[in-house]
Amino acid sequence: MAFEGLSERLQGSMKKIKGKGKVSEQDVKDMMREVRLALLEADVNFKVVKKFVNDVKERAVGQEVMDSLTPGQQVIKVVNEELTSLLGGEQSKLAVSSKSPTVVMMVGLQGSGKTTTTGKLALHLRKNHNRKPLMAAADVYRPAAIKQLETLGKQLDMPVFSMGDKVSPVEIATKAVEQAKEDHQDYVLIDTAGRLHVDENLMDELDHIKTAVKPDEVLLVVDSMTGQDAVNVAENFHERLGITGIVMTKLDGDTRGGAAISVKSVTGMPIKFAGMGEKSDALEPFHPERMASRILGMGDMLSLIEKAQTNVDEDKAKELERKMRTNELTFDDFLDQLSQVKDMGPIDELLQMMPGASKMKGMKNLQVDDKQIAHIEAIVKSMTKEERDTPSVLNGSRKRRIARGSGRNIQEVNRLIKQFDEMKKMMKQMTGMQKGKKKGGGMKMPFM
Template identity: 70%
Template sequence: MAFEGLSERLQSTIQKIKGKGKINEQDVKEMMREVRFALIEADVNLKVVKQFVKIVSERAVGQDVMKSLTPGQQVIKIVQDELTNLMGGEQSVVKFSQKPPTVIMMVGLQGAGKTTTTGKLANLLRKKYNKNPLLVAADVYRPAAVKQLETLGKQLSIPVFQKGTDVSPVEIAREAIAHAREEHLDVVIIDTAGRLHIDETLMQELKDIRALKEPDEVFLVVDAMTGQDAVNVAESFDDAVGITGVVLTKLDGDTRGGAALSIRTVTQKPIKFIGMGEKLDALEPFHPERMASRILGMGDVLSLIEKAQLNVDEEKAKELEEKFKTQTFTFDDFLEQMSQVKKMGPLEDILKMIPGVNKMKGLDNINFDDKQIDHIEAIIRSMTIAEKTNPEIINAGRKKRIAKGSGCSVQEVNRLLKQFEDMKKMMKQMTGMSTKSKKKMKIPGMDSLFK
């Protein structure tokens, strides 16, 4: 997961200073040395690292912090504020045209996931903003790109405008905008050609398309896994074509997150969206303050609520909530709950959005591999109704029968039974967390986790 290493290093560093009644300049200096190493390891641009450390250090040794009752917590707040500022300060929203259609150009190098991101963006704009988008296949040099966009359009039930590979991209874009006006489609998203590297031909073509009608947005799609190269690509495209924002893909992968922390400062262009998986709904608006909160292990409740509202069946969620209240939660309900939450993304990532969960004991021992859901289902379906309702009756003989029926080992049955118990214990811990607060978090579809 992106930022994993950076997050662990920063959390470990600030934990040392958090509980201190008093701190001095030496404490801050030592902390900043650790922060510097953490940022460099995360592949953050060196100039950005120096600037960040300088600002945090200056603020942290100020009189207001040093003489306060909770200096450690104040320093953490400063780190959070500056991380937020580093990534743009506040969310940069899509600029929709007052005279539809809004025209969005998608640009980038091959391999960054541009065509897939084009489909994801159309899906998000339709779901979140109630827009009627039109996808435009303007990458005529790669026949597979036209076919890929058409396939995405069918999967999402979103219209795709294409003229094959014999018509110029400029003409395709011109006709697509006219078609959108006629059909009352209010957003045109143009999937332009990519290259393996930046060249004059590519840039001239993008300039020609841009000259047709000044686009409302020009989004550069870059692969977060390329690290500092992503920043260099952003600078090159901005100099040649002019971009209005960046979409970072593969931020869910094994990436150190340096691009996300560097790109805004170096290019002065905001990150608009982030790709967090392969599914067509795995694109999120980028919120700098929420990302800073995630990096520092403070959770991200607002994003969690938004995910739940988009993906969870509220009626089913209410049923499960009632079962938690009445202590009638069974293995079948466990499976239902997992499938509901899985719609929101990887379970491990979802739980990390809940404040305090990263500090809960036992969380590291629970297996959150989403691919295991099918396997778990097979084991549960091999149980009798009595066993699903009262797992404590499952003795050695029953375990053998369940293992045989599901095609797995007794050890795997034991593991599931333990995970079920761990999950219940974790929910009990979370109950304690929520009852301490006068105002209870209301997360549609997740309320049962706080009972």
């Protein structure tokens, strides 16, 4: 996971100071030495590290912190606020033009994930904002890029504007905007060409496209796995092209995360989106305060709730709540909820968003194998309708039949039935605790 090493180091250094009733200036210096090393190891730009450490130190040894009742916690609060500021402060949203369509130029080096990100952004706009985007294939130097965008368009049922690879990118971009106006599309996402490194020809071409279509956004797509090089690329693109925002790809991978932390300070431009996986919907708006909380092990419940709101069927959630109250849960309900949780993303990643998850025993190395979920589904689907609706009828011979039908052993079948019974009891207790409270329109979280 991104920031894993940095998270461990930062959380370790702050653990020493958290519970202290009194914090000395030396305590703060010792902690900041650890923080400085952690940031440098994560490949954060050394100038950025120096400024961050000085800003935190200056605030942390101030009278307001030192004289507070909980100085240790106050220091951590300062670190959290300064880290949030370093990552951009507040969320920077995508521009919306007063005159439709909003034009977005997608730029970046070859291999940064630009074409895939264009597809992800189109899906995000349609799914989360009810927009109608048009993707334009303006990378004429790589016929595979045009084909890739067209294939993405078919997969996502999204329109793609293409004129082949014999027309100039400027003409393609201009005609794409005209087409979007005619078809009443809200956004035009122009997938431009990349190179293996920044060169004059690339920048000239991008400059000409920018002059021709006057985009509302110029989004630079950078691969976070490239570390400090990603920051240098961002600096070069911004200097020549004047980018308006950054999309960090592969932020879910085994990356030290230094690029994401450095890039806002170095370019002055905000990170607007983060690529968090291979799936078409694995693009998230970048929230600096939430990312800072994740890094410091404080969880990210807001993102978790948003994922649930996007993927959980509200009518089904209400029916589920009724069944929980009356203890009528069935294995069909279990399968349905399992499916909704799977749609939210990898379960181990969802658990990491919970506050304090990093401190829970066994959570650090937790990996939820998709095969385990498939095994559960196979067991439940091997049951008859009666058995799924009334688990109490499951006797020894029925369990043996289910085990044979699902290709699993009898112990696994017994374990699942036991876990299901325990879960039903727990859910009944949880709904019992809610009695007497005001009914609101709150989110109903799915269960596992």
